[in-house]
Amino acid sequence: MLIGVPKEIKNNENRVGLTPAGVAELRKHGHTVYVQATAGLGSGFQDAEYQQAGAELLPTIEDVYATAEMIIKVKEPIQQEYALIKEGQLLFTYFHFASSEELTHAMLERKAVCLAYETVELPSRALPLLIPMSEVAGRMAPQEGAKYLEKPLKGRGILLGGVPGVKPAHVLVLGGGIVGTQAAKIAAGLGAQVTIMDISLNRLRELDDIMPKNVSTVYSNEYNIREAIKTADLIVGAVLIPGAKAPHLITRDMLKDMKPGTVLVDVAVDQGGCIETCRPTTHEDPTFIIDEVVHYCVANMPGAVPYTSTLALTNATLPYAVKLANQGWRVACLLNEDLQKGLNVVNGEVVYKGVADAWGLPLASVESVLKPMPTPVA
Known part of the structure; x- marks a missing residue:
């Protein structure tokens, strides 16, 4: 298969879809990998490393899309990329369709095959391609929150861990999944007093067993959230519904109950956010203030x-990339139910319920799009 790795062009996105080691593995299976020149520089990988691993360098993003049968990326295509996508081209990346109606319609119009990292799901319901980035984002959330609690950055002026004789900050984590667990772990390690909320009592029992003594667990409901936000200095939104919009656990009217300078970090923002007043920002301009929050x-x-x-x-x-390249996306998805659940949009049809529900679109069955294409009659 011809595989393309374009340079990410989303604002301040320095990741790349494949490392030189990944290129070498795909080459070992007989596939050709085209990498856009300088695609890996932001992640610390030089063009020469890709060439040594067997990749062929292409000068522009247009060349990569025009050449490849499968595109391996990190973030969803942005508007400049829409016209480059060919009908039937396989895109293997994060999409988060439920948070962007424009992207959904663009991929439907391009008739691409969109296999989303975030909805690949194991029988255990674990999301293996979302977990590593959830771990990173979860561990970053208290780190970023601690920074913006500083007074020059408009926060309350509180040190997350406090000092002897002074209470530490109170961190509220909404959601006890991968992101929430990692956020609570780091915040607790920095010395904060942490409350983690979830709707699963079984998960709260597990967290209660494994977390240190400065982490308490509370059942999540609107009343408990409204009470907890009154004393929180940092609130981390860590709620995920795979492939669908996140629910708004903190609404606009709740901001008035928070202390001035409280910091909200909504890790779920790429799925619509679990804090109503959140909207996507960038590393270049990461924060905004509403009602002194x-x-x-x-x-x-x-x-x-x-x-x-x-x-x-x-x-x-x-x-998963190796399976897709070795078997083709249809066969790979037929043989691997976890990969099959990653299919969101295929050849102009929505095949993932969360996406269809988000935008009121008709839902096609996965089985219908996995049928082999008819062989042309000579």
């Missing part, structure tokens, strides 16, 4: 630590 809503948080993130992502995506 600081909102940090960067939609590609792991892009700030691209070396770590690219290695972690390729570790997870490469085995």
